Amino acid sequence: MLSIETRNFRILRCSKWTPSGVCAVVGPTGSGKTTLFSVPHFLRNAYNRTVSNAASYESFAGSWGLRSWGSTDDEPVVIGLEVGNLRWELQLITRGESLSDQTGEKVTRGEEVLLSRLPLSDRFIYKGSEFPCDERLVLRTVFESHRPDDLKSLILAITSFRTYGEYNLRGLRANGSRQSTDQYLHPSGENLFSVLRNWRERREYRDQYRFVVSGLKSAFPELYDDIDFHSAGLTVTADFLDPHFKVSCPSALAPNGWMTGLMHLTAVAGAREGSLIEIDEFENTLHPYAIRQLLNAIRDWAESHDLTVTLATHSPVLLDEFKDTPESVFVMEGPDRPVSLDTLFEKDWLSRFSLGRLFEHGEFGGQTSRPVEAAN
């Protein structure tokens, strides 16, 4: 079980959400979907590099607007992650346009504090002993020097986070993929052809390759039959075989929707077992039929590989596919956003309607303010 918490962090004043399986996140523009998705991405980058470096990524935009409007200076800005009974909490401190690396940090197991560092301190405490800090987060310092088994699940979760949604289709079409030994898709999607070819050529990744190809065929049944890879120097490109005329078509001419579907499937198939991956604006460039088929394929794979897949969306078509699991739809409404749909409405009532139609109608996640119940 994985939970992500924030306090006074941008528009997420006080949020805790526990996504599980395949989930949808819906809400009006500006409600914080991308901010919510930026949290795991930030945590991973902060762990792998430093907090200040992670804050410099475009998706995080430095320290501007870090603190929730309306919160006071003495209320800490906190981002937290729970994995099973372990909890990791960072208290973020601004430093000019970025964040300080002297972040307050704590890992607890229930009531037990496993490691801690006060904000702006140059020392941390681990198992009752004091150690000096460097620019790395304490969790990483401890793990790299002591390799404690009891923190492995936390480290695995953090380092496995992946966030997708801004694929560089133009770059991929124009330049192909650089040859590499990559086994998972980069957020930009630029290593797509390299990853797929690597999977096809290695027996231990055949399942991933088969999943991508069969998912693609079900989503776009009459488009392409097969993929051929070519190397030229350090570049890998791909041709796609038309099923009717058996003619090879270069990827430069492949439709955007088809390429996006290919990216989504590859992103999910490359996720480590038990991890969380996020796809922002899942439905972009996709035909409604493809949305449904891709979602079905992703659900199957996610279930078999214990993945959590969160999809930020504005699509009524996608929302309709959650009709049997409204608890897996999270709405960016209210101060405690995101909230699951079955806490906003009774399940019995929801079951009478298409979720997509309710969303279109503004029943939840609407762009305008909702009426407030008058006080008695």
Next chain:
Amino acid sequence: MAVVALLPTGSLEFGAFAYEFSRLFQPHTFHVYPPERQLDGFTSNPVNSLVNNPDGPVTSRLEELAINLVESIFRKRRNEPRFDFAFVVEDVELANDHQPDLVIRLFRDAVDRYAQQSWAQADQGKIVEIRERCSFHLFRPMVEAYFFGDAQALQRAGAVRSPQLPFDLDLEQFCTVDARYRDLPENVNAFITDMPRRLRHPKSYLHYLCDPTTENKKARYRETRGGIQAFRNLNWEQVLSSAPHCPFLHALLDDVGQALNQRNGATATTPENVLLDRVGLPPRLANAVSVVR
């Protein structure tokens, strides 16, 4: 040769109906409608709250299903054949197993409402067309119940264990006597129903037969894989071999056969179907009325 629309509400039926009905009723052709999107059912919860057609902010699933049934026979898309007949097939579900006639009445009322709103009294011809060419049927309690009448269908669905069923079970009154399944703990996984419904839930039992450990997610029953494989090439004669069992399934196959003026081997020997109203011109939407036993 007729062209028939099937409007299923489950993903299994959506993937398997056209193939199987085309096989059963050759040379007529069957298509699922709408072609790329299965419609939502309305029976997953007790339907009592739908009596008196309570208002809602958007069209309800029940109304959407009724509208799609009616419009399927009137759609005018150029260069495509129109549908001669259209059949909705919905699951009763355990939530409504005690009141299939209410389910039928609600659906019929929804069709009536839509027809009255759409066409003036003078256009009774359209109403007659709906009556003659549209029909509503139920699987009871759900399609997976019928797999238990065909051992090979269960295998195609992925079952690795044989079912334990009472002697001479009417599949539409499904129950199992499997003690190991009965004694599984509560909340064992997301696919096994808890007691007391567990013993009467065919899909839940099929999940167990596919994965007796209850922990192997990769082995579990999947409607869109094992379910479709099981439904296709189902041994209908074997499933329907014990008359007067499975009256709802008989009603569906008899109704399709009558519409196409064709009997199929599976139902050729069934007695007069108590669920089909034969008075005068067969008012097809009055099919599957109260079960007379």
